[in-house]
Amino acid sequence: MLNRPLATALAVLLALVLVACGGDDDTAAPPATSTVTAETSSAAEFPVTVEADNGSVTLAKEPNAIVSLSATATETLFAIGAGEQVIAVDDQSNYPPDAPVSDLSGFQPNVEAIAGYEPDLVVAAYDPGELVDGLEKLNIPVLLQDAAPDLDAAYEQIEALGAATGNVEGAEKVVQSMQVEIEELAGSAPGAAGATVYHELGPDFFSATSETFIGSVYELFGLVNIADAAADADAAGYPQLSGEYVVSENPDLVVLADTKCCEQTAATVAKRPGWDQIDAVANGDIVEADDDIASRWGPRTVEFVALIAEALAGLGQPQ
Amino acid sequence: MTSAGGLRARFPVRQGRALRGVSLRWALAAGVFVVVAALLGLALGPVDLGIVAVAREVLSHVPFLGVQSSFSETEDAILWELRAPRVVLGLLVGAMLASAGAAYQGVFRNPLADPYLLGAAAGAGLGATIVIAYDVGGDGGLDLRPLAAFAGATLGVAVAYLLGRSVGGRETTTLILAGVTVAAFFTALQTYVQQRSADTVQEVYSWILGQLETSGWTDVLIVLPYVVVSALVLLWHRRLLDVLAVGDDEAASLGVPVARVRLLVVAAATLGTAAAVAFSGLIAFVGIIVPHAVRLMAGTSYRVVLPLSLAFGAGFLVLMDLVSRTAVAPAQLPIGVVTAFLGAPFFAVVLRTTRTVGP
Numbered sequence: 001m002l003n004r005p006l007a008t009a010l011a012v013l014l015a016l017v018l019v020a021c022g023g024d025d026d027t028a029a030p031p032a033t034s035t036v037t038a039e040t041s042s043a044a045e046f047p048v049t050v051e052a053d054n055g056s057v058t059l060a061k062e063p064n065a066i067v068s069l070s071a072t073a074t075e076t077l078f079a080i081g082a083g084e085q086v087i088a089v090d091d092q093s094n095y096p097p098d099a100p101v102s103d104l105s106g107f108q109p110n111v112e113a114i115a116g117y118e119p120d121l122v123v124a125a126y127d128p129g130e131l132v133d134g135l136e137k138l139n140i141p142v143l144l145q146d147a148a149p150d151l152d153a154a155y156e157q158i159e160a161l162g163a164a165t166g167n168v169e170g171a172e173k174v175v176q177s178m179q180v181e182i183e184e185l186a187g188s189a190p191g192a193a194g195a196t197v198y199h200e201l202g203p204d205f206f207s208a209t210s211e212t213f214i215g216s217v218y219e220l221f222g223l224v225n226i227a228d229a230a231a232d233a234d235a236a237g238y239p240q241l242s243g244e245y246v247v248s249e250n251p252d253l254v255v256l257a258d259t260k261c262c263e264q265t266a267a268t269v270a271k272r273p274g275w276d277q278i279d280a281v282a283n284g285d286i287v288e289a290d291d292d293i294a295s296r297w298g299p300r301t302v303e304f305v306a307l308i309a310e311a312l313a314g315l316g317q318p319q
Numbered sequence: 320m321t322s323a324g325g326l327r328a329r330f331p332v333r334q335g336r337a338l339r340g341v342s343l344r345w346a347l348a349a350g351v352f353v354v355v356a357a358l359l360g361l362a363l364g365p366v367d368l369g370i371v372a373v374a375r376e377v378l379s380h381v382p383f384l385g386v387q388s389s390f391s392e393t394e395d396a397i398l399w400e401l402r403a404p405r406v407v408l409g410l411l412v413g414a415m416l417a418s419a420g421a422a423y424q425g426v427f428r429n430p431l432a433d434p435y436l437l438g439a440a441a442g443a444g445l446g447a448t449i450v451i452a453y454d455v456g457g458d459g460g461l462d463l464r465p466l467a468a469f470a471g472a473t474l475g476v477a478v479a480y481l482l483g484r485s486v487g488g489r490e491t492t493t494l495i496l497a498g499v500t501v502a503a504f505f506t507a508l509q510t511y512v513q514q515r516s517a518d519t520v521q522e523v524y525s526w527i528l529g530q531l532e533t534s535g536w537t538d539v540l541i542v543l544p545y546v547v548v549s550a551l552v553l554l555w556h557r558r559l560l561d562v563l564a565v566g567d568d569e570a571a572s573l574g575v576p577v578a579r580v581r582l583l584v585v586a587a588a589t590l591g592t593a594a595a596v597a598f599s600g601l602i603a604f605v606g607i608i609v610p611h612a613v614r615l616m617a618g619t620s621y622r623v624v625l626p627l628s629l630a631f632g633a634g635f636l637v638l639m640d641l642v643s644r645t646a647v648a649p650a651q652l653p654i655g656v657v658t659a660f661l662g663a664p665f666f667a668v669v670l671r672t673t674r675t676v677g678p
Contacts, residue, residue: 242532244364274400
């Protein structure tokens with residue numbers, strides 16, 4: 001491409017201008033320093049060492065200025081009782097509503113902007129390259145918690161956050177209640193085993209295989225995931241299927257995880273060419289899931305499992 | 320005022336073979352290629368419908384043959400509501416990109432020109448990215464992506480054209496530079512918007528790499544009139560493009576209204592390209608490799624290059640789409656990856672063999 005170098009130069013220039021303009025916000029935002037009295041912990045053991053995807057991380061004392069760049073971790077922190085210790089969360093952390101949302105980005109983390117909050121713990125789900133290294137150079141402990149591949153990994157992450165923030169008991173309670181509720185829900189639809197499911201991440205038929213966290217939820221119910229046939233094509237577990245494949249597989253259950261991003265509903269799905277042939281469409285077995293809940297691996301996974309259990313209870317009964 | 324017909328009278332056969340139209344042999348070859356590509360596109364896919372069964376199904380729609388289809392309702396829906404519109408859209412988009420590429424190479428006398436040269440791709444990308452990232456018009460379930468891509472593409476080229484004209488000087492060079500400038504600026508804006516809403520990056524990315532998955536026949540019917548009209552305009556100018564090949568000044572001295580011809584051809588190619596990319600995304604390389612392949616094989620006159628590019632482009636894109644939806648079935652590849660993967664090595668060969676010859 002003839003214009004590539006120029007495009008890059010202009011993009012860099014534009015970025016510099018924008019950074020210069022936006023710089024004020026970062027410095028003006030006063031880091032909410034230790035007004036939080038962290039007496040909630042029941043004499044937790046510090047220093048503590050926890051395992052994360054960036055190795056063993058040691059915290060010398062209980063953190064009371066946590067920055068979360070992971071929407072899942074934000075939900076977990078508040079659920080286990082560490083909400084008071086959180087001073088800023090990234091722009092995608094929209095739950096719980098009282099989380100201190102900032103304009104920090106979890107997708108393109110800016111180490112300087114994060115350091116501006118003077119955190120004593122940063123939790124992230126994604127490191128584009130320099131996040132962990134950059135923060136470690138500033139002696140700020142980082143917990144990197146990648147997308148969990150299954151429920152057990154998700155529980156481990158919750159427990160690690162509990163240990164790292166001095167909320168071991170809170171974390172244990174959350175994990176236990178999740179385990180109990182999910183087990184109960186998974187057993188609530190025994191007749192559904194063997195039914196086929198199509199999980200939709202976008203109207204261009206991006207889906208999720210059993211290798212993914214969401215795929216492991218369907219395995220709980222013994223469902224057959226139609227995206228698994230394409231597992232070879234996408235090692236990460238999110239292949240793009242084709243419309244004719246979905247129609248010919250005739251899934252018994254269609255789960256839409258693109259209701260917020262892309263405004264898909266049971267009605268829009270029914271209007272797609274050829275989709276009136278799908279049993280799930282004819283029987284109304286279409287789950288309109290919340291994109292956020294369906295794409296995170298935190299405590300609200302229970303809500304998603306409940307949604308699936310409810311749909312499976314009435315599977316195949318025309319409405 | 321010089322009509323194409325008048326020019327033919329004024330420029331009788333100049334150099335024998337080069338100015339003759341498409342030979343019967345090539346017309347037949349192109350026709351067979353398109354028909355075979357379309358039939359393969361219908362017969363094959365991630366779902367195996369059976370070639371014989373597809374043939375029976377197609378023939379059952381021909382009256383008086385008495386052929387019975389063995390298809391179930393689902394198979395019927397897969398063939399006619401999913402696969403057929405995709406094949407037809409591939410034909411239209413391929414024909415449009417290849418003929419627009421040939422026309423651009425002609426008016427700019429530049430073998431590297433493609434329909435995206437003047438900012439059409441960058442503009443379309445910006446339009447689509449804005450709609451995706453800021454979720455414009457989503458609540459009504461109305462997909463504004465095609466409209467925004469179309470508007471962006473035409474706006475990009477219009478700005479480039481006006482900028483080029485306002486600068487003046489040697490027209491083709493300034494126009495290309497203006498196009499590069501506009502494309503760079505629009506690409507920068509597009510990248511900025513995309514970076515600001517990283518959660519939609521997957522959607523933007525998949526649009527930019529191109530796909531022919533349709534939402535049914537409506538898409539095809541919207542693209543059809545644009546492609547037909549702009550292809551007719553381009554074909555109508557095929558002889559004038561031959562005259563332009565000798566240079567602006569020379570063409571002008573022969574009575575060709577150079578600026579007007581260039582504006583008409585660019586406008587037609589742009590509208591057609593904009594309509595095509597609106598639904599298919601930015602499919603790379605078709606506009607370059609198809610016309611060059613035609614030049615290598617069948618001759619360099621635009622009387623040959625334009626109609627043959629149209630036909631071979633149509634068949635080529637249908638075959639590329641066949642690869643994109645079957646290579647990793649039941650998953651699919653973005654078609655832009657397939658055209659570039661197969662197109663880039665081919666283009667390297669074209670470059671080596673035509674380095675010293677202009678288009």
